[in-house]
């Protein structure tokens with residue numbers, strides 16, 4: 263395992279740099295992951311040798327770009343365990359994916375009095391688009407609470423489901439706490455009342471294999487940049503038959519069948535939701551990232567679980583340090599507080615030691631309010647992190663804690 267990690271690390275050039283004279287210890291992977299050389303090379307190769315617009319040209323470069331673009335869709339489908347790629351729509355990221363579903367599906371399906379069920383641990387990206395469409399359509403947002411351990415209260419969740427529930431949206435994994443939600447069960451319960459289900463997979467895709475058909479949801483999304491790919495690209499998957507019935511989200515070139523001033527008809531999914539020139543380099547970079555990660559996924563998950571276990575044990579020995587979120591199923595994310603210390607101060611002091619973490623509300627203000635805190639310090643590990651880095655974090659925090667008393 264150690265030699266596997268060493269070889270993973272060599273694939274990520276940034277991990278070789280130093281920060282403030284110390285080796286970089288990058289523990290902000292939940293915010294964005296680092297990129298392997300394979301991704302950097304794929305993007306560079308596309309711009310150096312194959313740059314052309316897709317779907318339109320009859321010349322060779324355009325054909326090559328189109329083939330690479332559409333092959334990337336197949337890579338995404340394979341990554342998500344899907345039998346076909348038609349439901350995979352390229353978007354800017356999870357935020358755009360959820361906005362797309364809220365605006366388009368919501369416009370067509372939500373009515374006054376309908377309920378949208380969310381959970382208290384959602385990222386703002388899975389709250390605000392629903393608030394906006396709920397206001398437009400006279401629907402109501404209902405929120406399933408989270409227990410003190412940071413798990414969705416399943417009993418309460420089930421009680422909140424009713425024939426009024428039109429849509430349920432929840433994270434596969436909490437970005438703030440690392441909780442892995444029981445999404446199959448949550449989907450089954452939502453389906454039992456006839457609701458449509460969206461799973462925000464932003465924090466799951468980079469940690470373990472996602473088999474979408476087994477989840478049973480209607481929509482799933484993730485961001486490329488959290489899955490070792492470029493920023494500005496992500497995926498919305500929707501059941502094709504559902505996508506085909508949804509009105510366009512944005513309109514323009516490439517998404518139309520026929521345009522006439524008397525009226526316009528639209529293509530089916532996925533093109534219906536890909537108006538204009540897409541982020542071709544981003545799509546190609548994303549495919550390279552998924553091709554890189556998929557064969558390493560199982561090893562990565564086992565290694566991350568080890569990092570989580572060791573880091574949790576070590577951090578718990580630090581006096582005054584409290585871990586926020588102790589769900590029984592977690593990915594390698596540890597949120598914590600140190601008595602007498604503001605999370606931002608902890609983050610700044612760690613940075614001086616070359617350790618990058620995230621501090622604040624993690625775009626989960628309602629969750630922080632629910633837990634009675636204003637924010638946390640969060641260390642989030644990827645498969646290229648090492649036990650030595652866990653030691654470095656623990657040693658630095660020991661020192662910082664002494665400064666806070």
Ligand code: PLP
Nearest residue numbers: 355356357385387433437464485
């Ligand atoms: N959902 C979750 C759970 C996230 O962690 C994030 C980003 O942190 C998002 C959605 C939004 O992702 P993006 O900013 O890539 O669109």
